[in-house]
Amino acid sequence: MQTCLSTGRAAGTAAGAQGVCRMQTTGRSHAPVQRTLAGSAAAMRASSSCSAAAAPKPFRSTRPRRAHAAVVRAEGGNGSSEYDYDIITIGAGSGGVRASRFATSYGAKVACVELPFDYISSDSKGGVGGTCVLRGCVPKKLMVYASEYADDFKDSVGFGWEERGVPSHSWTTFLEAKRKELQRLNGAYKNTLKNASVELLEGFGRIVDAHTVDVSGKRYTAKNILIAVGGKPTKLPIPGAELCITSDEALELPAQPKKITVLGGGYIALEFSGIFQRFGGEVHTVFRQPMPLRGFDEEVRKFAFEQYAAAGLTMHAGHTPVEVRKQPNGLLTCVVADKDGNQTEITDNDHVMMATGRSPKVGGLGLEEVGVALGKKGEVVVNAYSQTSVPSIWAVGDVTDRINLTPVALMEGMALAKTLALGEPTKPDYDFVPSAVFSNPSIATVGLTEEQAVAKYGDVDVYTSSFRPMRNTISGSPMRTLMKLVVAAGSDVVVGCHMVGDDSAEIMQGFAVALKMRVTKAQLDTVVGIHPSAAEEFVTMRSVSRRIRKGQPVTAAA
Ligand SMILES: Cc1cc2nc3c(=O)[nH]c(=O)nc-3n(C[C@H](O)[C@H](O)[C@H](O)COP(=O)(O)OP(=O)(O)OC[C@H]3O[C@@H](n4cnc5c(N)ncnc54)[C@H](O)[C@@H]3O)c2cc1C
């Protein structure tokens, strides 16, 4: 039994007890498998991130490392370089920029090919910075921030702020501010490449042979070629697909949608559903499974499902998109069907958004012609060192469809720079990769789900806590928080950590460090909490909620 510092009342740790006493201030192909999100924060820190913070020393100052560069530098028999570059990278997104600039810092001569800038990607448009910076993490998170104010205004009333109506929001002002920021970031990334002595070749990169890249008609040679072209949104082949938008367009809408249907139950679907719902729109989210976010911990999925509903999302679970039609008034009808074929029409949508997955952007790259093996989804098949079936051609990031997250692309790029330019064959480490879904509420996770842990260890202890965050006691918001630890009972090592609730991404990053270091539950129990916070719950859960032995539950909740 613990004592609540705020109230002095005794606090249990079983689900629900915290809601009474604990005075909290706050509240995927690759499922949340063991992942690591080391550099995401870097990417989010306005690319100043990727630029300044963890940047290697500039090219010139690291020239003494040239000895290592001999590893990649191809020397002809007379000692002169056989190729124009040591490495040509195609794609200046998260993975390409990271690999290129670290390779030059290790002494390699590198060129990076990238398409001209546009907000919306196409076969001929892209931009230095790539998906994360221009059409992904960054603009998405800016939209999350913009939308969150709506809840803040509502919540403030319970705290005594006088209600004079929710302030109106200017979509145009936000869109302009967001575009300005993306242009700044695009420029900052170009500077990063320049400062790192990476030569930028603007145009469409196509591989001609194992050592030659064509950039919009001009040919360049390199000892090694790096494919870092990322992915692109896909659309379901249903009637009316051409009427639908994807995440690219969703980030560039000229006006706030009053009603929108979002197809898909993954990261992008739930994040954009949350954004448009918080802005006050009517949002319908359609997914095939009984619950969204397949691959996440089942308890987390169920809890998140309930919370999304409490936040105001209309969810069409177990439904498949059938057709999208334009109404005479210009609005859209989306027809969805359950597994028995019963159809529902969701009418009067300003937009229907397809968030049903992304595919590797390999079209026109010439990969099949040069013998680079591709997988079922068109992904570039690589070995543990990111090497393709052609020994001089390598690939990192989303185009390889391993774990499609920015920090993972950064890690893969970094490892490859070491392999190629430093002569240190380095494998990316996919253990304990955390991730977050910036939905409403947000979800963050690191390590194994309960189901994965039971399958792996058989004997597992699960600690859960569900409570109403302190802020919501007065704000009146119905939103609750779930925190969960999964412990391998035999070793006491914490193998999974999950949270649904405010600030979960910020909290999870620290726990990712602990889990990666193989923290035990007993060690977590020695950690003093920060009070009042939601995060302290992770170090004060004492009562086991479920004991699982040999794969079977043996104890009910304590
Ligand atoms: C809406 C959305 C939100 C996301 N949010 C998050 C998030 O919050 N956190 C997170 O970790 N991840 C997030 N992601 C995933 C993340 O953006 C990707 O994992 C990451 O950008 C992958 O980096 P990459 O280097 O592999 O490819 P990209 O960043 O896509 O870069 C590839 C680059 O190659 C260029 N290119 C392509 N073909 C050619 C060619 N032939 N010639 C020249 N250039 C070419 C493209 O223009 C692009 O700039 C999000 C993705 C989306 C779509």
Ligand SMILES: NC(=O)c1ccc[n+]([C@@H]2O[C@H](COP(=O)([O-])OP(=O)(O)OC[C@H]3O[C@@H](n4cnc5c(N)ncnc54)[C@H](O)[C@@H]3O)[C@@H](O)[C@H]2O)c1
């Ligand atoms: N916060 C983050 O870290 C973040 C945010 C956005 C995207 N991402 C990355 O980008 C990747 C792509 O995101 P995503 O949301 O497009 O993909 P996803 O794989 O997470 O979700 C795709 C969704 O589409 C559904 N779907 C696929 N085919 C379908 C069909 N034929 N009919 C109906 N539904 C179908 C799937 O069931 C799933 O719910 C993610 O997997 C993730 O790696 C990460």
